[in-house]
Amino acid sequence: MPQAIALFDMDDTLVGANTAALYFAERRRRGEISRRQAWRVGAAWIGYRLNAIDMARLIRQGAAAAQGASEAEMIDCCTRIYSEQVQPRILPAAVQALQRHRDRGDPVAIVTASTPYIARPLAHDLGVPVVMATELQVGDDGLFTGQLLGEPCFGPQKVVRAQAFGAQFGLGLDAAWFYTDSHTDLPLLAAVGHPHVVRPDLRLRWTAKRRGWPVLNW
Secondary structure, eight states: OOOOOEEEOOBTTTBSSOHHHHHHHHHHHTTOSOHHHHHHHHHHHHHHHTTOSOHHHHHHHHHHHTTTOBHHHHHHHHHHHIIIIIGGGBOHHHHHHHHHHHHHTOOEEEEOSSOHHHHHHHHHHHTOOEEEOOEEEEOTTSBEEEEEESSOSOTHHHHHHHHHHHHTTTOOSTTOEEEESOGGGHHHHHHSSEEEEESOOHHHHHHHHHHTOOEEOO
16 A cells, blocks of 8 residues: 655646746747737736735636637647647656655656646656646537636645545545645645655745755756
8 A cells, every 4th residue: 555645746846947938938939929918927927936916816817818719729739838848848856756756656646736738748758647737617619618627726725636636545645745846835835744845936945944844956
């Protein structure tokens, strides 16, 4: 029987980039979003890094903005971005950490606030069977409805998802491992028995130092 689950954030943890930034940069390059929209995305990114915006609200706004778009086209776009820009940025140390947990028999999963359209190809390449992500609702016509399926996989909701994943194996979070770069994941870091900070932002680096959490420079 497994003794612990191992959870990995995606952006700046398993890969050395923020995949949402890559996605919007690609859309801007292709002329699919305006300069004004690009500035708004940039401002939101700064607010996220400074913890100055409500990310759950921003995620819902993003879902609303996708209303009427084709999921098939989203999959095609994200598959191309993954193969051209994300796959080359997979961090070797992250791959090694995943393998150590598999060797121990730990169930592993990716838990990310992003949508699954880049996370799933990444999980496939890394041999990770479970992706917990923010899911967009898709209508019978294959178009996004502008709503989410459930809550955004962000902040405290990551704790809820992690608890449900561990419960499948009869495991709590007291022995769980979690790797992430972001202070927005403090709820899950505080909930697990083995928090590990990877390439952290400044706020998380300070918190990790104060709490004695390991800091890994993958």
